[in-house]
Amino acid sequence: MVKTRFAPSPTGFLHLGNARTAIFSYLFARHSGGKFVLRIEDTDRERSKVEYEEAILKDLDWLGIEWDEFYRQSERGDTYREFVDKLLESGNAYPCFCTQEELQREREEAQRKGVAYRYSGRCRSLSKKEVEELRREGKSFTIRFRVPDGETVVFEDLVKGHIAINVDDFGDFVIVRSDGSPTYNFVVVVDDALMGITHVVRGEDHIPNTPKQILIYKALGFDVPKFAHLPVILGEDRSKLSKRHGGVSVKAYREEGYVSEALFNYLCLLGWSPPNSDREIFSKEELVEIFELKDINSSPAVFNRDKLLWMSGVYIREVLSVEEVARRLIPFLRDAGYRVEEEYLKRVLEFTRDSFDTFSEAVERLKPFFVDEFEIEDKFLGMLEDMKSYEILSEFLSIVEESKPQNTEEVKKLAKEIQKKLKVKPKEIWHTLRIALTGSLEGVGIDILIALLPKGSLSLRIKRVLDRIS
RNA sequence: GCCCCCAUCGUCUAGCCUGGCCUAGGACGCCGGCCUUUCACGCCGGAAACGCGGGUUCGAAUCCCGCUGGGGGUGCCA
Numbered sequence: 084m085v086k087t088r089f090a091p092s093p094t095g096f097l098h099l100g101n102a103r104t105a106i107f108s109y110l111f112a113r114h115s116g117g118k119f120v121l122r123i124e125d126t127d128r129e130r131s132k133v134e135y136e137e138a139i140l141k142d143l144d145w146l147g148i149e150w151d152e153f154y155r156q157s158e159r160g161d162t163y164r165e166f167v168d169k170l171l172e173s174g175n176a177y178p179c180f181c182t183q184e185e186l187q188r189e190r191e192e193a194q195r196k197g198v199a200y201r202y203s204g205r206c207r208s209l210s211k212k213e214v215e216e217l218r219r220e221g222k223s224f225t226i227r228f229r230v231p232d233g234e235t236v237v238f239e240d241l242v243k244g245h246i247a248i249n250v251d252d253f254g255d256f257v258i259v260r261s262d263g264s265p266t267y268n269f270v271v272v273v274d275d276a277l278m279g280i281t282h283v284v285r286g287e288d289h290i291p292n293t294p295k296q297i298l299i300y301k302a303l304g305f306d307v308p309k310f311a312h313l314p315v316i317l318g319e320d321r322s323k324l325s326k327r328h329g330g331v332s333v334k335a336y337r338e339e340g341y342v343s344e345a346l347f348n349y350l351c352l353l354g355w356s357p358p359n360s361d362r363e364i365f366s367k368e369e370l371v372e373i374f375e376l377k378d379i380n381s382s383p384a385v386f387n388r389d390k391l392l393w394m395s396g397v398y399i400r401e402v403l404s405v406e407e408v409a410r411r412l413i414p415f416l417r418d419a420g421y422r423v424e425e426e427y428l429k430r431v432l433e434f435t436r437d438s439f440d441t442f443s444e445a446v447e448r449l450k451p452f453f454v455d456e457f458e459i460e461d462k463f464l465g466m467l468e469d470m471k472s473y474e475i476l477s478e479f480l481s482i483v484e485e486s487k488p489q490n491t492e493e494v495k496k497l498a499k500e501i502q503k504k505l506k507v508k509p510k511e512i513w514h515t516l517r518i519a520l521t522g523s524l525e526g527v528g529i530d531i532l533i534a535l536l537p538k539g540s541l542s543l544r545i546k547r548v549l550d551r552i553s
Numbered sequence: 554g555c556c557c558c559c560a561u562c563g564u565c566u567a568g569c570c571u572g573g574c575c576u577a578g579g580a581c582g583c584c585g586g587c588c589u590u591u592c593a594c595g596c597c598g599g600a601a602a603c604g605c606g607g608g609u610u611c612g613a614a615u616c617c618c619g620c621u622g623g624g625g626g627u628g629c630c631a
Binding site: 090091092094124126127129130179183186190193194196197198199200201225243246247248249252253256257258259260261262264266267268270271286287288289290291292312314315317319321322323349352353354356358359360361362363380381382383384385386387389390391392393394396400435436437438439448498509510511512513514516517523524525526527528529530 | 554555556557558559560563564565566567578579580581582589590591592593594595623624625626627628629630631
């Protein structure tokens with residue numbers, strides 16, 4: 084059975100790149116009828132924070148990625164100890180007493196000579212006696228994996244295809260630090276093997292690690308999983324997407340009021356495309372159905388905020404129901420201090436949801452439906468004075484006081500009445516009402532606003548303007 | 554420097570494996586028009602790409618080589 088995992092380290096918020104990795108990994112597992120594991124890699128005690136772990140969980144949940152098994156690396160104790168011993172016994176690993184200063188010097192030396200750095204192997208052939216001696220002296224040591232000379236590790240990457248790397252490029256590497264803690268390359272192998280991971284789906288920045296890990300798998304007698312290395316996501320400047328680019332955390336998009344399904348959908352289209360189809364809007368279920376690793380593009384993709392924004396809008400106006408949009412929008416409206424009633428909001432959305440792409444944009448856009456207080460710019464006030472606004476508004480007010488129009492048809496009829504009676508152009512009426520009711524010349528349909536706004540708000544706003552221009 | 558990966562409109566991509574159906578398709582964005590009480594939405598139309606050079610072949614975006622360009626890695630981080 085297929086089993087994949089997503090293994091974030093809680094050293095920051097969930098990043099768009101990692102989110103996409105999680106999505107692909109999740110989709111592949113579900114598509115194959117397999118299991119998806121979430122493993123928090125929190126062994127870096129310095130940088131790992133519980134707040135980040137909580138935030139990552141929240142973001143995954145928001146995206147609709149659910150996991151079947153959960154692990155926290157810090158709670159796995161000395162699971163790794165026995166495997167280190169095994170490697171030590173088999174001679175695949177050995178203690179190394181070189182100090183960081185010595186190694187640093189070797190590295191600089193290599194740099195100067197312009198050759199690829201690799202560990203000199205000085206402690207490679209220490210005799211048992213020498214090792215005991217050094218340990219008795221209390222010298223600290225690391226444990227290195229003995230990399231067989233001249234070997235070429237080959238694997239068939241599910242995305243990149245055939246990859247061959249000569250191990251001489253890196254040389255013996257550390258698997259246990261001098262403080263006794265195991266390093267990433269070692270832990271990841273033991274964990275993946277013990278958890279039965281069959282397919283490792285991760286970013287292509289891990290390609291250089293893969294041969295090291297394959298060597299460990301083999302030395303430990305574990306089955307080597309299949310690998311799928313995803314191309315990285317780039318920023319507008321074509322460098323790897325990072326904090327520098329701003330707005331790269333899932334959290335930022337959640338708080339900005341993007342539709343989560345749209346982010347999920349958009350991220351899928353970054354580096355993957357459906358076979359034989361021009362479609363772009365897919366539900367999670369549909370994606371589970373059609374997603375295949377083989378359809379992943381092997382070149383890096385630039386993240387495009389505009390398209391994500393557009394897609395969020397598509398979800399708001401075409402995919403989600405009015406009820407659903409209302410439900411998700413309410414917290415944003417309340418945060419902005421609006422007094423919201425669900426039934427009223429739903430009626431408003433019926434007519435307005437095609438005019439915004441995110442919930443925070445909706446807060447601005449729908450303001451006239453909820454807030455009676457607003458400023459009118461001088462230029463608009465000037466326009467009111469130029470038009471026959473006083474007459475229009477007085478007439479409008481008296482009609483509304485008597486019987487407020489309940490739908491856009493009635494509003495239009497009312498406008499015609501005023502037009503006939505005062506002999507003014509329709510445009511003049513609409514512009515006057517728009518400025519008087521919203522303080523601006525652009526925004527949602529003014530007929531809708533009049534039809535839906537309570538009578539009280541309507542007359543309050545009109546009277547206020549009447550006072551100012553009389 | 555060394556190692557690895559990648560290369561179709563500005564961006565995401567289809568096509569490439571299994572050469573001819575490609576006058577290179579779709580989407581975002583952009584430009585123009587329509588709709589209209591404004592802004593949006595929607596609809597119609599447009600500009601816009603096979604990085605370069607060699608091969609192979611009757612024929613190459615598609616196969617091969619080189620160059621160039623971009624990305625990643627080069628830790629007792631993950």
